[in-house]
Amino acid sequence: KPSDGKILPSILKAVGNTPLVKLNKIPKAENIECEIYGKCEFMNPTGSIKERMVLRCIDDAEKCGTLKPGMTIIETTSGNTGIALAWICAVKGYKCIIVLSDKSSKEKEDIIKAFGATVERYPLGEDPLSENGKYGKSHYLHKQTPNSIILDQFSNPSNAVAHYDNTAEEIYYQCDGQVDMIITAAGSGGTTTGIGRKFKEISPNTIIIGADPYSSLFAEPPEINKTDVKFSEVEGIGDKIIPTICDRHNIDKWFKLYDNESLNMARRLIKEEGLLVGSSSGTMMAAALKAIKYFNLGKGKKVVVLFPDGTTNYLTKFIVDQWMEQRNLIDAKNTHNYWWWDINIMQLAFKPCQNVDHSTSPKEVLALMDKLKVDYLPVLKNGKKKRVIDGVATRTNILNRLIANNSPNDEVKNCLVRMFSKLPKESSLGLASRVLEIESYVVIMDKVEDVDIALGVVTSNDVFSFIENYQL
Numbered sequence: 001k002p003s004d005g006k007i008l009p010s011i012l013k014a015v016g017n018t019p020l021v022k023l024n025k026i027p028k029a030e031n032i033e034c035e036i037y038g039k040c041e042f043m044n045p046t047g048s049i050k051e052r053m054v055l056r057c058i059d060d061a062e063k064c065g066t067l068k069p070g071m072t073i074i075e076t077t078s079g080n081t082g083i084a085l086a087w088i089c090a091v092k093g094y095k096c097i098i099v100l101s102d103k104s105s106k107e108k109e110d111i112i113k114a115f116g117a118t119v120e121r122y123p124l125g126e127d128p129l130s131e132n133g134k135y136g137k138s139h140y141l142h143k144q145t146p147n148s149i150i151l152d153q154f155s156n157p158s159n160a161v162a163h164y165d166n167t168a169e170e171i172y173y174q175c176d177g178q179v180d181m182i183i184t185a186a187g188s189g190g191t192t193t194g195i196g197r198k199f200k201e202i203s204p205n206t207i208i209i210g211a212d213p214y215s216s217l218f219a220e221p222p223e224i225n226k227t228d229v230k231f232s233e234v235e236g237i238g239d240k241i242i243p244t245i246c247d248r249h250n251i252d253k254w255f256k257l258y259d260n261e262s263l264n265m266a267r268r269l270i271k272e273e274g275l276l277v278g279s280s281s282g283t284m285m286a287a288a289l290k291a292i293k294y295f296n297l298g299k300g301k302k303v304v305v306l307f308p309d310g311t312t313n314y315l316t317k318f319i320v321d322q323w324m325e326q327r328n329l330i331d332a333k334n335t336h337n338y339w340w341w342d343i344n345i346m347q348l349a350f351k352p353c354q355n356v357d358h359s360t361s362p363k364e365v366l367a368l369m370d371k372l373k374v375d376y377l378p379v380l381k382n383g384k385k386k387r388v389i390d391g392v393a394t395r396t397n398i399l400n401r402l403i404a405n406n407s408p409n410d411e412v413k414n415c416l417v418r419m420f421s422k423l424p425k426e427s428s429l430g431l432a433s434r435v436l437e438i439e440s441y442v443v444i445m446d447k448v449e450d451v452d453i454a455l456g457v458v459t460s461n462d463v464f465s466f467i468e469n470y471q472l
Contacts, residue, residue, distance in 0.1 A: 026269070037302065040307055042281075042310030046087045050309075061151075061158075067149060074148055075150065079100060079313060080308070083112055086111075086117035089115070100122070101121070105314060128241060163195050164193075171304055179302055185212065189218075195208070211254075212225075214229040215227065218254075233327065234282075235278070236280045262280070262282040263279055350456045350458050375395040376459075378457070379392065391420060397417055401414070420443055422443040424445055424447070436459065442457070444458055
């Protein structure tokens with residue numbers, strides 16, 4: 001039940017009691033007769049549902065004496081937990097180190113730093129338990145940082161308890177005790193676990209739906225996870241490792257979603273319902289439409305969809321048309337009727353790719369860039385013959401790392417941009433020009449024996465030179 005107080009003693013008291021909003025245009029467009037409500041968790045102070053569990057984890061740690069004044073809290077996160085943790089640490093006076101993946105948006109990192117926290121990145125594809133991996137890095141930092149603890153949202157029981165005690169109760173109260181279906185998703189698993197357990201106790205007939213992106217292994221039965229998709233652009237949910245805290249027994253049915261379904265639905269929620277949601281909200285809304293039709297829910301039924309975070313963290317991602325076009329999630333349209341639009345990108349006179357091995361030193365890579373008169377070089381992971389690209393070495397990134405005291409004789413693999421802009425060689429010049437409106441370069445890729453290889457790096461200058469010379 002919402003607090004009756006008019007003035008809050010602290011911003012931390014603003015967590016929770018988020019609005020439950022009826023959706024109108026999308027259900028009508030999809031011929032849905034039941035009532036669909038969005039639980040607007042993006043209206044929490046820092047914009048996500050993660051504030052609930054982080055606050056509970058910290059409160060419980062303080063009560064049991066694990067967390068004391070002056071300590072440092074370390075946590076691995078996809079971003080939202082990091083923002084919530086950095087925020088609470090700023091208010092309570094703790095030091096904070098956040099371990100983010102290369103997949104997490106730059107916006108999330110900037111917000112975390114604004115709260116005074118330190119950010120460490122780990123590369124996607126790294127062994128999670130290695131010193132530079134998802135879990136191993138936080139434990140390594142814990143050993144190196146005196147008077148520190150790891151919050152560990154993935155195994156901390158307070159994570160699920162926060163949603164068992166609060167989120168689930170709020171939903172039940174807001175719906176006057178009638179909740180016919182809830183759509184959730186799992187990242188750490190705390191939300192799914194807490195809400196699922198509570199509703200099976202207080203409303204056993206409520207159908208609990210799990211939404212899971214393709215490339216993740218959360219969904220059950222395991223065979224529905226089979227796919228050729230190796231990566232999802234949806235942040236905050238899904239993984240290939242099931243966290244300790246995640247209890248999937250109370251999920252009645254799982255639905256798998258492709259990125260085009262999730263991200264286009266997120267854009268629809270923004271445009272049609274006026275809700276500034278994040279990518280995972282689109283996943284859950286898309287799953288809701290499938291689940292409603294699957295269970296044939298009609299008039300008088302109430303469906304609640306969780307909207308975990310907001311658009312703020314994705315200002316350079318799925319809300320940007322060019323970003324969506326690059327990933328073939330929406331079509332790039334030749335609105336100005338450019339004569340060169342449909343010409344294949346391989347017609348450009350860009351230089352063949354000069355690859356370097358990931359063990360090459362940054363100093364050597366800079367020397368090669370000077371020799372070739374380029375600012376970007378693909379870096380290979382498994383040797384020059386296999387040509388498996390690990391990332392892109394950029395002049396700016398290398399120089400910034402060297403200025404930050406990285407050794408010039410270190411391996412360049414520690415200075416890479418791994419979430420780089422790329423297009424298949426079949427792409428049009430028009431699509432490349434659209435991508436280059438928001439990116440400094442784009443790597444042209446080919447697939448050989450199911451392995452992605454780099455053919456070259458294209459810049460706006462290459463596109464302009466082609467157009468200018470062709471007209472001559």
